[in-house]
Amino acid sequence: DVKVTQSSRYLVKRTGEKVFLECVQDMDHENMFWYRQDPGLGLRLIYFSYDVKMKEKGDIPEGYSVSREKKERFSLILESASTNQTSMYLCASSFLGGYTFGSGTRLTVV
Amino acid sequence: GESVGLHLPTLSVQEGDNSIINCAYSNSASDYFIWYKQESGKGPQFIIDIRSNMDKRQGQRVTVLLNKTVKHLSLQIAATQPGDSAVYFCAEGTGNQFYFGTGTSLTVIP
Numbered sequence: 001d002v003k004v005t006q007s008s009r010y011l012v013k014r015t016g017e018k019v020f021l022e023c024v025q026d027m028d029h030e031n032m033f034w035y036r037q038d039p040g041l042g043l044r045l046i047y048f049s050y051d052v053k054m055k056e057k058g059d060i061p062e063g064y065s066v067s068r069e070k071k072e073r074f075s076l077i078l079e080s081a082s083t084n085q086t087s088m089y090l091c092a093s094s095f096l097g098g099y100t101f102g103s104g105t106r107l108t109v110v
Numbered sequence: 111g112e113s114v115g116l117h118l119p120t121l122s123v124q125e126g127d128n129s130i131i132n133c134a135y136s137n138s139a140s141d142y143f144i145w146y147k148q149e150s151g152k153g154p155q156f157i158i159d160i161r162s163n164m165d166k167r168q169g170q171r172v173t174v175l176l177n178k179t180v181k182h183l184s185l186q187i188a189a190t191q192p193g194d195s196a197v198y199f200c201a202e203g204t205g206n207q208f209y210f211g212t213g214t215s216l217t218v219i220p
Contacts (some may be wrong), residue, residue: 103151105151
């Protein structure tokens with residue numbers, strides 16, 4: 001069964017910490033995405049990547065960066081976590097079609 | 111970004127009844143549409159998709175209808191079961207990138 005795996009289900013971090021959210025897919029997909037999901041706002045695209053070492057800003061990239069050193073791994077980085085980054089983070093991958101999502105990481109910044 | 115919205119944020123149905131969840135989209139160029147189901151604490155899961163050259167597609171207990179004239183998408187679930195309780199949201203897009211609605215929460219009453 002194909003999978004998108006997010007390394008943590010729940011994380012609690014302090015304001016100002018640097019946070020890494022990891023995502024790995026085993027489908028050899030070119031495209032990977034990071035979204036955040038907040039009540040009433042749906043899924044909002046943070047960053048995406050169509051190839052190794054390639055990255056593009058999505059709709060809400062401020063406060064985030066990404067890394068795609070290998071095809072299967074797409075990391076989301078919060079350089080200095082803030083309380084307004086408390087959210088559910090979803091990673092997805094795709095190839096010419098719909099997305100396969102990971103289970104999500106619920107991040108709380110205190 | 112694109113505007114993808116749902117007509118109702120919540121829907122309650124009796125077990126065994128049919129459910130209809132609606133979605134409006136705004137981009138006439140979108141040619142691929144997907145419905146996702148998201149259970150509490152989990153990532154979104156693919157349910158069914160439809161391309162713009164079709165107006166109806168059926169799966170197991172689910173049917174998606176596409177009306178391109180009014181840019182409307184619906185998901186019909188037959189004989190709704192307690193396990194169908196979840197948030198459902200639609201996605202519209204072209205190529206590799208999709209835009210998501212905010213979701214409708216379906217509650218099945220036993």
